[in-house]
Amino acid sequence: MTARFVLDLPPAPAAPVGPDGEPLAGRFCGRTAAIDWRALAPRLARPAWWRFFHHKRWQYVGIATADCFIGCAIVDLGWTNTAFAYLFDRRSGAVVGGLSREGLPGLTATVGDVPAVGAGSRFRWLGERVAFEETAPDRFTVRIHGPDGFAVEAEFDGRAAAPWLFASGPVEDGLWHATHKSPALAVQGRALAGGREYRLDGGHASLDHSNGLLPRDTRWRWASAHADGIGFNLQAGYFGDYENALWLDGRLIALGTAEFDYDPAATLAPWRVRTADGLLDLAFTPEGERREDRNLLVAASRYVQPVGTFAGQVRGAADAAPREVAGLLGVVEHHHSRW
Structure with missing residues (x-):
């Protein structure tokens, strides 16, 4: 972390489990x-x-540009694994x-x-692959090669970025969970999809790396x-308030506590997300969505991730003047996994 940043939270510990096992x-x-749980x-x-059977790890990457949004994840469930990636065309x-x-x-x-240099995340199935790596401190790459010419080659630079969030805490009906959330990272690169090239330069990436001992039945709502x-990063569900955070001017x-007001049966209708402390109150207008339902008999997943823009107000403190937000590209998510 760089000295110019005001540290409102304590520095991350060397490990979330102390020498006494607590x-x-x-x-x-x-x-x-x-x-190491x-x-x-x-x-x-x-x-x-x-x-x-309960140890879950995943690496998620989101890339937002004027033309598109790219989301991808590699998930290791221990007894199996999975990966997805998609490019949403805003036009x-x-x-x-x-x-x-x-x-x-x-x-x-x-x-x-x-997330660390030398501790990347990779998925390969025949000719398809998703690979994420920290190549040097605070410098990252993501490479995606999918069907029908879908491909992404991008680099992220976080050397001038605000601090990361690290959160650790108990979960209901599981044991313990920890997550890293990045601030906005500068992007360079390109993507190919649907016969079109998308330039990613000038966009912003965000990273979510999670590692925990989770219950078999896990539900959450998420916005980022x-x-x-x-x-910002908001979650309502299995992890309580631990990963709710706002990045503002470094x-x-x-x-x-995050509150999500939406219709699960009409996820392309407007959403409202806010926090009980009054520091964030935003309306979300979807432009489209990715959804996927899986049933693997012993496991199942119901997932929808609308892509769109946030508008409203945020505050750095209860007595601070509000900051207007408009056209902030991101995602919301409704997710239920039995894993």
Whole structure:
């Protein structure tokens, strides 16, 4: 972290489990160096077989530009793995390129325990692949090669970015969870989809790396958007308030309980997202969405991720003047997994 940033949150610990095996709960600035849930104290320990079926790790990347939004994720469930990627064209309001694949346990996917140089995330299935890597401190690449000519080659630069959020805490009916959320990262690169080339230079990327021991049935609502000098991450569901945060002019600010007002049966209708502390109140106008329902007998997933713009107000503190927000490109999400 650079000295010019005001640190409203304490610095991230070296690890979310202390030498005594007790986990640390809270929101922090920066990134932790290691996550090893096997180090939990005996009173919290679960059998190795339980950890195998409940340990979930994923790397998500979002890229927002004037022309498109790109989302991709690699998910390691231990007993299986999966990956998806898509490009949403803002002019047509449709997904024009994508891939979605189930993998083979231990063979097709790797997700690092933390985002770090040398701890990338990769998925490969025959000729299709998704690869994310931190090539040098705060410099990243993502490469996607999918069907029908869909491809993404992009680099992200976070050397001048605001601090990351690291959050760690308990989850209902699971055990413990930790997540890293990045601020806006500068993007360079290009994408190919639907027979068209998209230049990504000048866009903004955001990264979500999560690692936890989660319940078999997990539900959440999520919202995220980032641009120069502003960004936010909101979640309502299994992880409580731990990952709710606002980035504003280089500051990382903890937010209160997230509230999502929307119609699950009409996800392309307007949404409203706000926080109970009054620091964020935004309307979301969808431009289109990606949705996918999977049923693998032993597992299932119901997922919808509308893409659109946020408008409204945010505040850096309860007594601060409101900051107007307009046209901030991002996503909302309704997700239910049985995994």
